[in-house]
Amino acid sequence: MRDLPIQPQRPFGYFVHHQGRGHAERCAAIVNALPRSRPVTVFCADPKVLGPMPANVTVQAIPSLFERTGAERDMDQLQTPNTLHCAPVGWPGIRQAMGRIAGWFASDDPALMICDVSAEIAQLSRICSVPHVAVLQHGDRSDPGHRAAYDGAAGILAPFSAGLAQDDWAPFRHKMHFAAGLGVSGDLPDxxxxxxxxxxxxxxxxxxxxxxxxxxxxxxxxxxxxxxxxxxxxxxxxxxxxxxxxxxxxxxxxxxxxxxxxxxxxxxxxxxxxxxxxxxxxxxxxxxxxxxxxxxxxxxxxxxxxxxxxxxxxxxxxxxxxxxxxxxxxxxxxxxxxxxxxxxxxRLLAPDPAKATAAWLETLSEGLWGTTLTLETTG
CATH class of the missing domain: 3.40.50.2000 (Glycogen Phosphorylase B;)
Incomplete structure (x- = not known):
């Protein structure tokens, strides 16, 4: 038996919603805790919210999925299906954003796509045969769109304590990782x-x-x-x-x-x-x-x-x-x-949520793809 050298690691993809600050803060905490050998490509409509990124991280700007540019051809007479939330028809920016992400899926063969947050991009990942991690937020997310994102996810990341879990999350608790305080420094001044x-x-x-x-x-x-x-x-x-x-x-x-x-x-x-x-x-x-x-x-x-x-x-x-x-x-x-x-x-705090989350993501990826091929040899 001999071990073949580990191949270069597949990259992680990361979609960051640019509304508010929490999505970007979580992303920064996670990518800085990941091994530097793990390539990461971050997709965001406003890269300025991200701040400095480590050398193994590439940032790709994409058009916003919900902000108008003036080039839209509204087709509001078409009903939005229950499986989607924000998917207006006739918006070129949405086509461009989804096209860039799907093109990256095809060219870079990612190990995981982390979605913080978009049920549509989570579903796009699954349709493109890319395992995804859905970031979970509180709320009434019992609709078919959210449930499709969670049901199809390889893992679900909850950036808070398990002590704040909602009862209706029971169907997918088995694949959840809780990360209380993720993205926020726990150090306060005197x-x-x-x-x-x-x-x-x-x-x-x-x-x-x-x-x-x-x-x-x-x-x-x-x-x-x-x-x-x-x-x-x-x-x-x-x-x-x-x-x-x-x-x-x-x-x-x-x-x-x-x-x-x-x-x-x-x-x-x-x-x-x-x-x-x-x-x-x-x-x-x-x-x-x-x-x-x-x-x-x-x-x-x-x-x-x-x-x-x-x-x-x-x-x-x-x-x-x-x-x-x-x-x-x-x-x-x-x-x-x-x-x-x-x-x-x-009791609702954790000592090092970024480190624990990075380890969870690496373990999840390894479980899906493996890292070493072992071959039988003769002679």
């Missing part, structure tokens, strides 16, 4: 140093309102009500915010918009009120703070289902919307402070 960096008064409590980048953010008026209800607190909002002409804002409320030091703000806070995007949730869980979650609108009720899962796990208080009165704010904040369970939050 609390006192963070407070000093933000110029907070010693002993004064700070409430942080945090919304992500995938939508339009919270509206301003309820935050003015909150700040007036807690005049001895400092209130700070970061992320997107919708203005209200009727909003009144006191001196203890500061809207900062986008900031580069989110971790500093989280570390300095005494209470967090946030939406439930994946990156936001991982950051707050790492801080172990009293937490109120208010889901923003997302397709398939993604943030709503994530908020419900967090509440069920004892990690956060879920509110359907920001409180609309001072007494409602006082009740919500008092409950968040009283019911805070840092241990429950800690």
């Amino acid at each position: 609390r006192q140093a963070a407070r000093a960096a933000l110029g907070l008064e010693p002993g004064r409590r700070m409430a942080l309102v945090l919304s992500g980048g995938g939508g339009t953010g919270f509206t301003a008026a309820p935050l003015g009500v909150a700040a007036r209800a807690f005049p001895d607190w400092q209130w700070i909002s970061i992320g997107k915010l919708q203005g209200d002409w009727h909003a009144t804002q006191g001196a203890n409320l500061h809207h900062k918009g986008w900031v580069d030091d989110v971790a500093t703000h989280v570390a300095a806070a005494d209470l967090v009120i946030s939406s439930t995007g994946n990156t936001t949730c991982a950051q707050v869980l790492g801080a172990g703070l009293p937490w109120i979650v208010v889901p923003e609108w997302r397709y398939f009720d993604e943030q709503l289902c994530k908020a419900q899962a967090l509440a069920k796990a004892g990690a956060a208080q879920h509110l359907p919307h920001l409180p609309s009165s001072a007494h409602a704010w006082r009740a919500a904040v008092d409950r968040a402070l009283t019911d805070h369970d840092a241990a429950a939050q800690g």
Whole structure:
């Protein structure tokens, strides 16, 4: 018996949705944890969201699958089948994007295609005889399109703890890998140093309102009500915010918009009120703070289902919307402070999710393709 040399590794493909930040952050964490011998080709409509990539990674820009360019010929009279979500007919950009991916399948013979996220590209991979890994997000994804992507997947990557799993995922739990905190650094600054960096008064409590980048953010008026209800607190909002002409804002409320030091703000806070995007949730869980979650609108009720899962796990208080009165704010904040369970939050974290995910992907690929050929010899 003799072992033939291992052939050059088949590449991994990776589709990265460019809405929000979580998809790109997960991609960066995974490709940096993969072996440098593993080639990776990343497809994204906005490569700027990806940041620097290691030398074994090639980035291919593709047209957006949902943004108009003016060249579309709308054919809205054609019904969209239940197996598809965003597949309008007559869009040249979609044809070009799918053509480039399918062409790469044919030319590079990939080992895996990681889809974060697109049920259509997941199904395209399966149709082209390429095993795919579907990234799973919360929400009501019981429709035929999502189920086809999950049923046809070689593996399903869930970038959060198994403690946040939905009951309806039971049919495919056997091929899921949970990666709590994937894409988010778990390191937070020292609390006192963070407070000093933000110029907070010693002993004064700070409430942080945090919304992500995938939508339009919270509206301003309820935050003015909150700040007036807690005049001895400092209130700070970061992320997107919708203005209200009727909003009144006191001196203890500061809207900062986008900031580069989110971790500093989280570390300095005494209470967090946030939406439930994946990156936001991982950051707050790492801080172990009293937490109120208010889901923003997302397709398939993604943030709503994530908020419900967090509440069920004892990690956060879920509110359907920001409180609309001072007494409602006082009740919500008092409950968040009283019911805070840092241990429950800690159980939803993992020590090195990127390394574990990279190992899972390599093991999955090896199980599908093998890495070494063993031949019988005579003489």
